[in-house]
Amino acid sequence: MDAWSWSHWGDYVVPLGGALLLGLLVHFGLRLLARRAAQRDSSRARWVRVVTVPMAFALPLLFVSVAVRTVPMPESQLELWIHVLRLALLACVTWLLVRIVGAIESSILRRNPMEVADNLHARRIQTQARVLSRIAMGTIILLGVSLALMTFPAVRQIGTTLLASAGIMGLVAGIAARPVFGNLIAGLQIALAQPIRLDDVVIVEGEWGRIEEISSTYVVVRIWDERRMVVPLSWFIENPFQNWTRSTAQMLGTAFLWLDYRTPMDQVRAELERICHDDPRWDGRVCIAQVTETSEHVMQVRLLVSARDSGEAFDLRCAVRERMIAFLAEHHPQALPRLRAQVERHAEAAGASPTQLPAAGIPSSPRAEDVDDLPGTP
Missing domain, CATH: 3.30.70.100 (Alpha-Beta Plaits)
Incomplete structure (x- = not known):
């Protein structure tokens, strides 16, 4: 009985223990490589940091998933473990793809800095890179979540039922998701047509400011007094606005x-x-x-x-x-502009009554022939 028990436990310990040991060695080795690459500032080192961190988790999970298939466990438990490991691997792959897109964006931004006198070309490239990378990241995450949900039988059944009534449900989903897809399409239009770019000077709703950030759903305008105006992407497609740096900053x-x-x-x-x-x-x-x-x-x-x-x-x-x-x-x-006032003199000897005399300190308008009699006139 004891021999059978040790043999039985050995069927579990040997493959799983070996997979875990190998996975830990790979994990710590890749993390060490990532820390060394972080001390360098080169293109190769940056790509090493991008890839090694997700792979440090994905490879051990892959080793464990292979080892689990060799373990003599009940079919239901085996399917559960394989399902969990598959979801973890899918999350690591999604994480890796998002980091790759972010690394490509960072590389483009470094090669096109805006800290130059004439940064029109750099602002155009940076705007396209930022908007398209945000859209790509959102698409990757959405696909990853969708694939993860589709691994559940209940979700697949719901998906089949929805496809059977795709007409009505598609209409309802389209109406409900109109703001999301509207901003997504607006983001693509802004990335390609570029009515606005990063650091553009714009007049939005009567406010003067600069484009500080362009995300996949909104634009942040930095107002001149340090306020921030958050505007949906679709607003810039549907409404007129002023862009003072559309073709040149001059x-x-x-x-x-x-x-x-x-x-x-x-x-x-x-x-x-x-x-x-x-x-x-x-x-x-x-x-x-x-x-x-x-x-x-x-x-x-x-x-x-x-x-x-x-x-x-x-x-x-x-x-x-x-x-x-x-x-x-x-x-x-x-x-310099001045207020000209001509003063008319009234002599009491001419028969002017006191009520006709100008008030003290407030001269009345004179006749043109009296101007030459004023003191100081040439």
């Missing part, structure tokens, strides 16, 4: 001044050119001063300048506006 900026008609425009243009040449934010393309509007009191002068991007254009506009006002106030104060 921008034109305007600064409007209301000035007196006596403003010397030649000197204003010369001062604008001096301001632009002294400011490193000016890109050397546009530097124009023009009178764009007139009224009965003042004229509108537009100072048009250019910069490499929208952020520098805004700062350059503010600097041009401030320095031009300072220049005019110091050298041409007559150019």
